Amino acid sequence: MSGRESILGAIRQGLGRGALGTAEKDALEDRIAGHARGIRPSRIDTADLKQMFVDYAAKVDVTVDRVASLDDVPDKVADYLAQENLPAELRVAPDPALDTVPWDKRPTLTVSKGASDGTHEVGLTAAFAGIAETGTLMMKSGPAHPTTLNFLPDTHLVVLRASQIVGSYEDAWDRLRAGEAMPRTVNFITGPSRTGDIEQTIFLGAHGPRRMHIVLVEDD
Amino acid sequence: MQESRTRNFIGNAREALDDGNLQQALDKMKSGFVERRLEARARLPEFDDIRDQAREIKNHTLANLDYYLERFERKVTEEGGQVHWCATPEDARQAILKICRDLDAKTVTKGKSMIGEEIGLNDFFEENGIEPIETDLGEYIIQLRREAPSHIIAPAIHVLKHQVAEAFYETHDQFDPDRPLEEPRALLDEAREVLRQKFIDADVGITGANFLIAETGTSVIVTNEGNGDLTQTIPKAHVVIASLEKVVPTLEDATTISRVLARSATGQEYSVYTTFSTGPRRPEDPDGPEQYHVILLDNGRSKMVGSEYQEMLRCIRCGACLNHCPVYGSIGGHAYGWVYPGPMGSVLTPSLIGVDEAGHLPNASSFCGRCEEVCPMRIPLPKMMRHLREREFDGKTGPATMRTGIKMWAFYAKRPWLYHALAKLKFRVLGAFGRRKGRFRRLPGGAGWTAHRDFPAPQAGGTFQAQWSARGGKRSVDA
Numbered sequence: 001m002s003g004r005e006s007i008l009g010a011i012r013q014g015l016g017r018g019a020l021g022t023a024e025k026d027a028l029e030d031r032i033a034g035h036a037r038g039i040r041p042s043r044i045d046t047a048d049l050k051q052m053f054v055d056y057a058a059k060v061d062v063t064v065d066r067v068a069s070l071d072d073v074p075d076k077v078a079d080y081l082a083q084e085n086l087p088a089e090l091r092v093a094p095d096p097a098l099d100t101v102p103w104d105k106r107p108t109l110t111v112s113k114g115a116s117d118g119t120h121e122v123g124l125t126a127a128f129a130g131i132a133e134t135g136t137l138m139m140k141s142g143p144a145h146p147t148t149l150n151f152l153p154d155t156h157l158v159v160l161r162a163s164q165i166v167g168s169y170e171d172a173w174d175r176l177r178a179g180e181a182m183p184r185t186v187n188f189i190t191g192p193s194r195t196g197d198i199e200q201t202i203f204l205g206a207h208g209p210r211r212m213h214i215v216l217v218e219d220d
Numbered sequence: 221m222q223e224s225r226t227r228n229f230i231g232n233a234r235e236a237l238d239d240g241n242l243q244q245a246l247d248k249m250k251s252g253f254v255e256r257r258l259e260a261r262a263r264l265p266e267f268d269d270i271r272d273q274a275r276e277i278k279n280h281t282l283a284n285l286d287y288y289l290e291r292f293e294r295k296v297t298e299e300g301g302q303v304h305w306c307a308t309p310e311d312a313r314q315a316i317l318k319i320c321r322d323l324d325a326k327t328v329t330k331g332k333s334m335i336g337e338e339i340g341l342n343d344f345f346e347e348n349g350i351e352p353i354e355t356d357l358g359e360y361i362i363q364l365r366r367e368a369p370s371h372i373i374a375p376a377i378h379v380l381k382h383q384v385a386e387a388f389y390e391t392h393d394q395f396d397p398d399r400p401l402e403e404p405r406a407l408l409d410e411a412r413e414v415l416r417q418k419f420i421d422a423d424v425g426i427t428g429a430n431f432l433i434a435e436t437g438t439s440v441i442v443t444n445e446g447n448g449d450l451t452q453t454i455p456k457a458h459v460v461i462a463s464l465e466k467v468v469p470t471l472e473d474a475t476t477i478s479r480v481l482a483r484s485a486t487g488q489e490y491s492v493y494t495t496f497s498t499g500p501r502r503p504e505d506p507d508g509p510e511q512y513h514v515i516l517l518d519n520g521r522s523k524m525v526g527s528e529y530q531e532m533l534r535c536i537r538c539g540a541c542l543n544h545c546p547v548y549g550s551i552g553g554h555a556y557g558w559v560y561p562g563p564m565g566s567v568l569t570p571s572l573i574g575v576d577e578a579g580h581l582p583n584a585s586s587f588c589g590r591c592e593e594v595c596p597m598r599i600p601l602p603k604m605m606r607h608l609r610e611r612e613f614d615g616k617t618g619p620a621t622m623r624t625g626i627k628m629w630a631f632y633a634k635r636p637w638l639y640h641a642l643a644k645l646k647f648r649v650l651g652a653f654g655r656r657k658g659r660f661r662r663l664p665g666g667a668g669w670t671a672h673r674d675f676p677a678p679q680a681g682g683t684f685q686a687q688w689s690a691r692g693g694k695r696s697v698d699a
Contacts, residue, residue, distance in 0.1 A: 002305065003304075003305040003306055003307045003518075004305035006307055007307055007464065007516075007522050008289070008290070011285050011289075011522045011525050012286055014522060014524070014527065014530075015283065015286070019286065020284070024284075024287075025287060028291075028469070031469060032434065032469055032470055035435065035472045036470075036472060037476075038270065038472060038473070038476030039270050039273055040266075041264060041266055041479070042265060042266065043263075043264070056489065060489075060492070118416065118419075118420050134489040134490040135489075136490055141507075141508060142504075142505065143505065143506060146507045147449070147507055148454070148506075148507045150449070151446050151449050151450050151453065173472065173475070182299075182436050182438065183502070184497065184499060184500065184501050185495060185496065185497055185498075186496040187449070187493065187495050187496075188493070188495070190489070190490045190494075191492050193444070193445055193446040193492060193493075194445070194492055195357045195358075195408065195445045196444075197356070197358035197361065197374065197376055198357070198361075198376075198381050198404040198408065199248055199404065200252055200374075203404060203408050205412070206408065206444065207412060207415065208446025208450070208492075208493070209446070
């Protein structure tokens, strides 16, 4: 007997029944198709989800710049890199949502596009959603969104549009479900990488980015 | 399977109590986790209601476990991945080895996984000429020290920073031997530098899973360091090792449970990285693994379904029961002798490797009840430990002296008049000898207690039972 059959057999024996019948299977499929939400945290009953997102992000060591449009992104990025003493070299996600960013406004910035092989110090990606509940970003993989850019560069810059901010994780799932099929990777990211593995002291920059900065485009 | 040292629990515990470094490390742990969990709970008024819902989700899943596992497999296959059903640790090791051999793998990076410990994967890789590299900082430290983890979410919690430095000086001989490593930051930066190249060079990446999702064929990891994501993104193959009770029906179900996971574990609102992985990279993707495998391990869990220990299968490995356990806090994780320490281990270990092997563990509890109180999945851990104690007694596996002691106690306990008379006598005698000092440093026949702490002498006012009756046997002292 294969591992599969012996495991399923033992489970069914424990449950005191055979394989489920059609009606029971249909009921479980209905439950999946309905994918009902759990209890909704009341904290997201706020008039200003944008502010809530920024506040929770700040609690996990994320800095946020607010700008009026994508036109302002190069200035904010260049200023941030200068202020943090970082090289003015950017690896940017090949994302159509970022195509209209006028990088030549700041000629000192060197911009290349694509995934990261670990040689880039600063990466910039566009988020899929921002979740106010905990100041969390949702990123999905795809041709325009290399996952390596979320993890390999020391500094992770993120462009988030205010209209992408939702209350709960489930709100973000709904937006994903409304689009194409499930991507290979969905990353929920809440702040820069951290560890407490040496004597319980928290340090940022364990294996992923040491710092995370969001440019929030207020398109709302 | 990882070898068990559980039979020697009492000896292990004694050694742990006498280990100065360990006691220092445990002291550092004690308040942090507890306070941070309380604060996180206070910030989410729905916390306890979500715990109830999380419990119901898992109960529903376990009642239909066969269906959800088959559905999970179907979706993984549709997405281009493969599920390997493994009844035993040996099945799991062989399935993993075959994947690695097919890719001619030399090195394998690993995210943190308790299943990896359960199946003794690192030793097996080494025996087969493949280099395993633990990439979670805590796991990396204990891999260098050739130790097992002592906590399910903080594997190196028993290690002090000067011991980490010693391990790094010994292993990282590519660096200046006189470099300063006093500061944790320096240790972290060195580990980051060493492991960065390993992530890039690895042929296969292995992670655990916090959830498997039947709806989409997705595996989920919840981490803080980002090592799990680098492990599963860069190599040619991503191998997920997970036990079968990790499955839940939908993305929403996983999301609900995730709201109580980090809060219970570290007191964070949410862990830094919650990553949902579905199949291998798509043809048009610029990065990601070309292969996606899920090693689905049973190792005795299917036998727990329908048994009085089924509720243990709700466990989401947050570690809250360890963090709140006075026994764990005194002896740390290694004394428990197998993979899973603390209250959850005291129930899971005998269920997985047998009461014969692990009969001591359910006795390592004062039944204070804090584990059940903080368990996000509301697992009745004390009740199950009680059942296991009964099984150990019925199975006649405990030491003869203990069995005789329990029988004698039962004889008196069943005869209240005799019990009270003896308690009163003991109270008078102990009171007469010890009331002035208030405590005994030594007690005839009581060395098991007094070796590590004083025995309090009875104070004036009579036995507990006498005081209880004097107050009319009310439930509240104020009444």
